[in-house]
Amino acid sequence: MLRLTCPCCGAAADETELAPGGEAHLLRQGPGSSDDAFEAYLFQRKNPYGVHFERWRHAHGCGKWFHAARDTRTLEVFGTYSAQVSAPPQDILDRIAEKHPGFSSEGGQ
Amino acid sequence: MSETARSQGLARIEAVAGRGMITLKGDMDSRRFKNVLAKALDLPLPDPLRCAFEGARGIGWMAPDEVLIFVPGAEVPEALAALRDKIGDDHITAVDVSDARAQFRLTGPGAREVLAKLSPVDFAPARFVPGTFRRTRLAQVPVAVWQKDADRFGLVCFRSVGGYVAGLLANAAAPGAEVGYFTAGG
Structure with a gap:
């Protein structure tokens, strides 16, 4: 069972209170982008066996979107953070680095 | 009503x-x-x-x-x-x-257990204390639930699912349905 603490209201929310929003920190590709970049933006997602950054919405709670960093292999949650950022904050990256030395979130698609 | x-x-x-x-x-x-x-x-x-x-x-x-x-x-x-x-x-x-909303009142020593059966929220007496107000899920529908004092809880849900919630609560509180989790010192 996955439990994430919503950074907007502070409640420890069970997975069944949340709506998943898929991979986080996607860079929008719109008019002017190449076909390949647009296709990747629309359809291609990371599916890592390990550290993953995700979007979640506290659907049955305060209703707000937020980000979560967790390990899909161990289900360890490294932390949750504001939806209004385009990259994970340093304290989350530090926590990930403790468990996964040399981890880089720059992997891209 | x-x-x-x-x-x-x-x-x-x-x-x-x-x-x-x-x-x-x-x-x-x-x-x-x-x-x-x-x-x-x-x-x-x-x-x-x-x-x-x-x-x-x-x-x-x-x-x-x-x-x-x-x-x-x-x-x-x-x-x-x-x-x-x-x-x-x-x-x-x-x-x-x-x-837009239906409201319910739950009273009695078993009220906490009735809610805990239906919601993923931690209703432990040390965590869900008087004055706590939490929006969550009750079985399949969203609700807001709060504790007024020791044995009194309030709950609101959308009126359209009021009948469903009334049935859920009545069923969870049916005589003989006690689990005794909180009274057992949980």
Whole structure:
């Protein structure tokens, strides 16, 4: 069972209170982008066996979107953070680095 | 309102009719928002996940930009007018949602267990204390639930699922359905 603490209201929310929003920190590709970049933006997602950054919405709670960093292999949650950022904050990256030395979130698609 | 759902087993469960509810939305960090609440209704802004009740009136924290105000049903037009008068041109919205929601009251030592059976929230007596106000899931529908004092809980859900919630609560509180988790020192 996955439990994430919503950074907007502070409640420890069970997975069944949340709506998943898929991979986080996607860079929008719109008019002017190449076909390949647009296709990747629309359809291609990371599916890592390990550290993953995700979007979640506290659907049955305060209703707000937020980000979560967790390990899909161990289900360890490294932390949750504001939806209004385009990259994970340093304290989350530090926590990930403790468990996964040399981890880089720059992997891209 | 015709709902008179009432059951007594683990807890006394009553559908509460005639309560007025007003949703107030806006930037809660702003001084204006607190002023509107204080001057129009003499209500404090609750902390996140908390509520405050004084007699028949109360206020619950719904979201970072939303509170739910409880007043007796007959006082809604007056309260709404007072709020809108204080809001003026500010970007704060006040809406009467009394008819959108059904409200329930759960009383008795088993009330905590009835709720804990149906929701993923931690209802441990040390965690869910009087004054806690939490929006969550009750079986398949969203609700807001709060604790008023030791053995009294309140709950609101959308009116359209009021019958479903009444059935859920009655079933979870049926005589003989006790688990005894909290009384066993859990």
